[in-house]
Amino acid sequence: MRRYQIVLLILGSLCLGLAGLAGLMGMISHTWAGDGAAGGFAECAVIAGFAGGLMTLVGIGAREELEFRSAVSLTVGAWIGLPLLASLxxxxGPDALSFTDAVFESISGFTTTGSTVMTGLDATAPTLLLWRAILQWIGGIGxxxxxxxxxxFLRIGGMQLFQLESSDRSSDRIIARPGNLAVGIVSLYVALTLLCTFGYAFTGMTAFEAICHAMTTVxxxxxxxxxxxxxxxxxxxxWVSIVFMLGGAIPFLAYVRILTRNARNRPGAFEEVRGLFVLVALFTAFLLTAQVMAGIYSGDSVRLALxxxxxxxxxxxYAAGDYQLWGPLAMxxxxxxxxxxxxxxxxxxxFxxxxxxxxxxxxxxxxxxxxLPHSVVTAHHAGQKLSNSDIASVALFGGLYVTTFAAASIALAALGLDFETAITGAATAIANVGPGLGSVIGPAxxxxxxxxxxKWLLGVVMILGRLEIIVILLLFTPRFWGR
Known part of the structure; x- marks a missing residue:
């Protein structure tokens, strides 16, 4: 039990933080917005505060370091427990959802998937709309x-290539102390959010709309x-959204390297970023071609395709225009x-x-x-030589990714969903995208x-996709628990 005290201590702190945030939102709802949502926030604050306080008390006196099992347990516990509490x-209130729908909305928020069961958003209680945005913003930094x-450090799906302390040479370290790195990342995240807020406000959004959309864009x-x-x-x-969506999809370590002028010591440091922009250009061309083929090309086509x-x-x-009307190439x-x-x-x-x-x-x-089977041919990524174990790790993750997608698609079809809804619902859940295709879960x-x-199945798949699948599967192996 002592091994997991640190897990309980950190989880307890997270729950107490959530309780404080819910309490603040309840006060805003009651004293400023008057939208009738204060009761739900109060309930969340009390339950999360009680759970957090209990776990914190049990965790007092824990060892400071996180071991392998502790790190996995903390990750899974946080990404399951916090969405359940945040669903309350x-x-x-007047826009009350069923427990299933509330949990789905909360999981979709924390995993930054964006799939929603809420309708009539234009008339929904403002504090609930802000709560949804905050959940995604917290999920993003998480x-x-x-x-x-x-x-x-768990060597999952090739992620070991991004291990910070891969060498004892200080030149390979971005920032000497992890605390400085954390402060730098959070500062960048906040700065991007503020810039996005100002950008949206400049284009005509209200302050409330700009804040909510900035949090869900970055x-x-x-x-x-x-x-x-x-x-x-x-x-x-x-256009502002395009800039900051790309900003959120770029590695935050790349920003740190630029600001600390460390990039020049890292050959290929921005190779993945270049790959992202190549894919954006390629698929924008596909969508433009689709509009031309469908005979609906207009002055807005470039913007909508991009x-x-x-x-x-x-x-x-996000959705802007129904790309399902652009023909099979667009689909x-x-x-x-x-x-x-x-x-x-x-x-x-x-992926x-x-x-x-x-x-x-x-x-x-x-x-x-x-x-020449006996010849030696090497492959590199971002200036690093790829070992056979690196390649095998990526291949293993790819196999699990496809298997999970296929299993989820079959399960959704077995629950009565049509083929298009089942297959695109599984895809959008495991990739944490949001809308699928078709008349049911499409952009409209x-x-x-x-x-x-x-909905419960899709919630599970969202968490699997966000935690890179293997993190969850580890919990079901006897060796993980020391047996």
Whole structure:
């Protein structure tokens, strides 16, 4: 038990933080907004505060360091426990959701997926809309921390390539002390959010709309204050959104390297970023071609093609125009984009650009080696030589990713969903994108009409996708528990 005291101490602190935030939102709802949502926030504050206080008391006196099992347990506990507690404000007030819908909305928020069961957003209680945005904003910074501090050391899916302390040489370290790195990352995250807020306000959004959308843009979450998503706002707002969605999908360590002038010591430091921009350009061209083929090309086509490409590949999931009306090429391109994702160490989900690059280079290495089986051919990524274990790790993750997607698709179909809804629902959940395709969960619809069992299943898949699948599977292995 002593081994997991540190886990309880940290989880307790997180719950107490959530309780404080819910209490603040309840006060805003009661004294300023008067939107009737204060009761749900009070309930969340009391329950989260009690749970957090209990865990903190048990965890007092814990050892400071996190071991492998502790890190995994903390990660899974936080990404399951916090969404359950944060769902409580959605279950009370004039816009009350069922428990299933509330948990779905909360999980979608924390994982920055952006799938929603809420309708009538334009008339929804303002504090609930702000709560949704805050959940995605918190989830975004949590994802960055997970990608930088935990996953590389668990050697999951090739993430070990981004391990900070890979060498004893100080030149290989971005910032000497982890505390400084954490402060730098959080400062950058806040700065990007503020800049995005000002950008949105400049394009005509109200202060409330600008704040909410800034939090869900930089976190690549995609929750909006309107049922029409970004289609409700001006073309200028959509251009601002494009810039900051890409900003959220770029590795935050890349920003730190630029600011600390460390990039010049890291050959290929921005290789994944270049790959992301290449994919954006390629799929924007596909969507433009689709509009030409469908005979609906207009002066807005470039903006809409670029906006929707960026929204999907960064896994933000905002909608502006229904790309389902652009023909089969657009549908195929969007479905493919759903799986790709942004860069490692960013707020974006998906398969990640670096894994695509590693797979392509591994295939090229195999083709070069095939005529001369005994020759030595190496593959590199971001200035690092790829070992066989690195390639195998990415291949293993790819296999698990496809298997999880297929299993979720079959399970959703077994629950009565049509083929298009089942297959794109599974894809959007595991990639943490948001909207799927079709008349039900497409950009013009939402997930409200799905059966409860499907919503719970999609919630599980969202968490699996966000935690890179293997983190969850570790809990089901006897060796993990020391047996």
């Amino acid at each position: 404000p959605f279950t009370a 994802i960055i921390g997970l990608s930088i501090a935990i996953l590389p 976190s690549t979450g995609g929750y909006s204050t309107s049922d029409a998503s970004m289609g409700h706002f001006s073309a200028g707002a959509q 906006f929707n490409t960026v929204a999907i590949i960064t896994t933000t999931g 195929a391109a969007v479905f493919t984009l759903t799986f790709l994702g942004g860069c490692a160490g960013s707020t974006a989900g998906g 990640k650009v670096f894994r695509i690059q590693i797979i392509l280079r591994s295939i090229w290495r195999a083709l070069q080696q095939a005529p 619809g939402n997930f409200a009409t799905l059966p409860d069992a499907a």
